[in-house]
Amino acid sequence: MPEMTKQRPKYLALHQIRLPLAGFVSILHRISGLGLFLMLPLLIWLLELSLGTTPEQKATFSNVTGSCIVQLILFGLCWAYLHHFCAGIRFLLLDVHVGIEKEQARKSAVGVLVISLGLTVLVAMKFLGVF
């Protein structure tokens, strides 16, 4: 089978490939998933502290969640969760053939980016006591 072994052209100049919006949502789905996985120990630890009953646990919880760096990480993780959630629902709908037309798929990709970012801003504002 000479056809099978023929060298095929590869074009993987990543800086020159223009990713469509749906592709952008897709790679962010992967990145947000990996980020959440890597930060799982922090999240489980915070869950433990948030449900803690001893004064030490309560003090550690307020100290940790009061730190600016931790807050920044948590807002990032909040975005990662919301993006993964919204993009995941979009993928589930695509799986059952809802919104697979090009224009609809582009619109839902924009929707995922806007909704997840918007909700992250809302959560961050609530957390920081803006409202």
Place this chain on the structure above:
Amino acid sequence: MKARILVGAHYGLKDWLAQRITAVVMAVYTAILIVGMLRGAASSQDAWHAFMSNGFIRIASFLFIVSLCYHAWIGVRDIWMDYVKPTGIRLVLHVLTLLTLVGYAGWAIQIIWRL
């Protein structure tokens, strides 16, 4: 004896389906949590503790944790399969991923069950 077919479709179907089912479980749990929080479940530490200690929520949290770990296993494994080619390194990453996820599941379930 029937010869095993080594190439073809359906080899990833079970994982594909499991990833989607666990996603739905987690989405439902997320919705429950959001409704709970809108009704004041996180308004104070006592309220949060009471909410998470509730029998129904405890079972839901258990299902969420198990789903999360299975879901993360499939997703992270796919990432290693896509980007890590040397078999040895890939095997090490697979094993580490599995072990950490099983450990996280035990840790998180223990937190919920102790309430």
